[in-house]
Amino acid sequence: MGLLHMFSFLGTSTASKQIAVSVVCQDPEKVPARPPQVAPHQRVLLLRGPKQPYVEVSDHPTPSLDGNREFLVRNLVIGLNPIDWKAPDFNFGIPELPYISGRELVGEVAISPKRRSRFRPGDKVIVISTDYRDLRKAAYQQYVVATDFNAARLPPSLAPEAGSALGVAFVAAALCLGICAGLDFSSIANGPNLLSIVRQIDPARLAPDVRDECLHGIDEESRAKKGDWLAIWGGSSTSAFMLNQIARLAGLRTISVVDVRKHAVKLSTNDITRPDIVVDNHDPQRAIDIVRSATAKRLRFGVDTVGRDTAGHLLECLQQHYANESDPEPTTPSTPSSAHLIGLTGLPKSSPPANLTFHNVPFKLFHEIPELGETLMLWLERLLSTGLLVPPKILGVEEGFGAVNQALDRMRRGEVSGGRLVVRLP
Structure with missing residues (x-):
């Protein structure tokens, strides 16, 4: 029974108030998160072959978690990288087909890691995926698997659009x-x-x-x-x-x-x-x-x-x-x-x-050596929160998966320089 439903069922009796207080006063690290309703299928962009545009599909399986350091993120903003168009154009860095691309994003934690973690459901996070062989971690999908040592909390002072464009760099x-x-x-x-x-x-x-x-x-x-x-x-x-x-x-x-x-x-x-x-x-x-x-x-x-x-x-x-x-x-x-x-x-x-x-x-090293990846992410959080590191300029914000191919075409033509394009998802 969910926490909110339990409170409704118990009403306002003295006993219910005691139970409510006991739950609230628990160590928040030990209170299990109520998992959100994540559908078994999701929308993704697939690359079906070299030199082809990305194709949007709506019935792709939602990725599952493996191990106690992974968590699930609902994608909010994708940062576009040159590799996103160079890989299909020149047929490199594509370990399998169909392929899901995308190396960085800002999202909202949907399901937190099994182990004790600094990430909680609802947190806004910067997710960086250098592990391009694991398609669960690619950015061109609604739900993305992240590891707790390859993600950083988004500072409240930083817009998600800006946070989505700096991680890989x-x-x-x-x-x-x-x-x-x-x-x-x-x-x-x-x-x-x-x-x-x-x-x-x-x-x-x-x-x-x-x-x-x-x-x-x-x-x-x-x-x-x-x-x-x-x-x-x-x-x-x-x-x-x-x-x-x-x-x-x-x-x-x-x-x-x-x-x-x-x-x-x-x-x-x-x-x-x-x-x-x-x-x-x-x-x-x-x-x-x-x-x-x-x-x-x-x-x-x-x-x-x-x-x-x-x-x-x-x-x-x-x-x-x-x-x-x-x-x-x-x-x-x-x-x-x-x-x-x-x-x-x-x-x-x-x-x-x-x-x-x-x-x-x-x-x-970033995704294969956890202690190195984690120390980099904690350092990134400090640099951003103190203003020591300035994010790149956002040159354009597109809307929805359908805008990705058009945005990548702009990058192919050399129209984007000195800043970044990002795509916001509904």
Whole structure:
């Protein structure tokens, strides 16, 4: 019998009041949540094949929960990502067909986890799904399965639309800087030291394809630290937007290579989001020369968010760091000589030259190592609630699953840049 029905049945007798008081005074952690009426079927968007539009269906099974850390979320707002159109167009990242896409959303907790949890029915949460092989966790459906270590509570001050558009980029930036560059976030709102966390766990828990990056990608001496330069090529993307903010919070100096005509004003309007230096990307060789000059040939870290060609441009910027041993301003003995190129979407085909390391971001750590995922989500909550992290600009809000294909077409045509599109669900 539900709690409200029980109160109605008992009436207002003295006995009923005692029972009511006893229920209310229980530890809320131990009061079982009354599960909502969740239908066995739901509306979803399905991808039936490469180069095809998503198709809305109304009778797809509602996902079920597995394990005591999963909970069910009623979807409210979906954040659209470039991968949502690139995967079907170029036929990658689709493990099965039909496929459900979507990597991030804001929703309302419908069924809380079985274990003791900070998430309760009715809570608004940011859900981030890097586990693209588990279709239960995909965003293009009415009900989504989330794990308690891959979700964050939405601060009351943040609109659901804004919260739905930042999660994947935040995780990418945090892993890029915290693992690949070795940056310690402990000075920022009690943030995590991700590299130390990963290197203290059993190596057997790390997937073979990311193990070497986690354990040997960068040595302790070479880890990024306050005062280092970070060059970001493609500084207008949401990942770059997050990279710049987190890096500057940690005391790094940032230089963003972007289309100045389109994005310079937007990047310069907020002290939190403003890079230290903005360089126009129109002439790549000129941009390389400016980056080299501006960083006084002491650039050791570069992150590319565009693709293999621009990663090659960053490689040229980084090689200047150690290429000329007769440089009148050589690195000091206390300055590590190695340089690091991190690719979010690709790296140069050639092998890295001596003293330079290529890095791939180990995204799967977020959903495969619970203690790492959870510490990132708790840190995200603190950053957002204190205003230290600014969400990306929302360039458009569409309504309903039927609007997704049209919105993705806008992204295909390059009409969306410097912000995000989101889709609100009824």
